[in-house]
Amino acid sequence: KWLWRLSRGHGSNGVLGDVGIHILDFASYGAALDIDHVFCRLRAFDKAPGNRIGEYQLDANDSFAMTLDFSNGAFGV
Secondary structure: HHHHHHOOOOOOOHHHHHHHHHHHHHHHHHHHHEEEEEEEEEEOOOOOOEEEEEOOEEOOEEEEEEEEOOOOOOOOO
């Protein structure tokens, strides 16, 4: 079942764990710079009544906003 992606108890790291690392890697590669600091805010929105479907507690984060500080002082959003 795909529901494991929405449940921390079933191994999901949420959207940040699924795609966030690839975004950071692409930003660092594209800018040809190291990333010194990352600031991120996460949210988990209601996905079903009671945030549960069967055995799946739907508690994995499903949105994030991130800012980056690059090694040369530039920042990314």
